Amino acid sequence: MLPHERLAYSPITERAPLTLPDGKRMVVWIIVNIEEWDPTQTMPRTVLTPPAGGAPTPDIPNWAWHEYGNRVGFWRLLKMFDALSLPAVLAINGTAVETYRPITDAAIARGWEFMGHGYTQKNMQKVDDEDADIAKTTEAILNATGTRPRGWLGPGLTETWETPDRLVEAGYDYVCDWVLDDQPVELATRAGPIHNIPYTQECNDVAMMLIQHHPAREYFQRASDQFDQLYEDSADGARVMALVLHPYIVGVPHRAPYVRKILEKIAAKDDVAVWSGSQILDWYKGTGA
Template sequence: MVMTPRERIAYSAIVDRPALDLPDGVRMPVWVIVNVENWDIRRPMPRAVLPPPMGNPLVPDVPNWAWHEYGMRVGFWRLMEALKRRAITPTLATNGSVCEVYPRVVQAAHDEGWEFMGHGWLQGPMHALEDQAASIARTIEAIRAITGKAPRGWESPGLTETADTVDLLSKAGIEYVADWVLDDQPCMIETISGPIVSVPYTVEINDVSIMAVAQHSSDEFLKRGIRQFDRLYAESQRSARVMSISVHPYLSGVPHRIGYFEELLDHVASKPGVVFWTGEQILDWFTSSTQTNGS
């Protein structure tokens, strides 16, 4: 029988928990995620910068497909250069099919030592899949073929999950998920195969939410990111907090936005005790911490 979310994870007030400690010298981990996707021109586009004429969806949708394609051809490389100059190793959330369609992108990320996180096979909701387990397995194997190892983390396209997605992920060997954006600290989610860790992801410091959905001005990403970081950094003096920064090449990789991304990284990096960790580094710290504390 499929569990409800409340059965999977009990309510917990952060003020009631014991302090979550970090290694000596670390004040706060920051997790940077670069999302790369494959948008199938034969289907409606996952997002649109131009609404269809007369409000009728069109297939093929060339302008919106090309908007995303610019990110893979140009924007991705701006993001990579910005991160490389700052010696930041991010997590690459990738559709499995990106490994076939954009091998240049995933090979470059692998060569730079980025962590790979599963992001579905093709960009589209998990609810639309006929066989989730097969799609998950196919994605894991495509990443394994590039990196030599299976991904430990998973972010569903659009953070979509059905009632049993997390069970299927755990059964497939996934150790952490980014879909459950419900806390500033990692936490355990129960599955039929044992617990899986929720690593704090974000819909707030995410260029899709800010730019593509809410359609804020480009500097909102920086302003919101600074405010988010400053408050979490202050709170982390008492107990660990995790901040994530999620970007997409077709949004943050464009010329008028890349500078705001870089300014946010520089602001974060300027504070003592901040470390840029990948999802699996956060996972390993949290699981080690909970085992040490016996919880």
């Protein structure tokens, strides 16, 4: 299906206002992306251009740049979550579940939701067998946590024309790849509906730091501005904000303080809920929207 065949255009001003429980006015969900980069392949992203250009293998500098996030950066961020009693959602490659088992165990111990993020960090369009990729990711998370994942975030937000269909057939309830709204939306598939939970491209450390090359302080400034605007908008009906973190990007020493600042700002608001993707989905479906 083409995008317009999966969902109809719906201006937010013409919808019935959404109401959150317990006097809350907006929801923030925090997604921590844990990835495993195969050192025998071209690196998914680079911070240091090889002196002679091209895509050499092995690419130790860029593989190591990413690996720092799982060895050190994640644990720096985790300390902030613990200090502020904030939950997060772990979007994780299927292979990373066991490769970085201490991260998996830390998330389980804190009751975080696990979200499928592809079996490896590869565009879904380049996966040889999409059904098998989804199934292996699901199995890895289920075996580690005892719970089937309900949500899916494509590596790099990538999908094939059939990804939503295949996800529903594999038992998934929501995706995050359709960054087009501040509220959940329902997508049609050949096997029944699936919902998209608001994610973000621009309030995303990959876009800010690796593509647009902003200074570290931009992470707080942009996230803070987005939070303030969505908080204001929520006077007309609940809004959902995603905060996206990659430990190899914002878990480094010069950027982590700005993550702490936005987490502290969010945690200080009594009328803002910090939920998982499944909590957002269950609330939205319960509103009858």
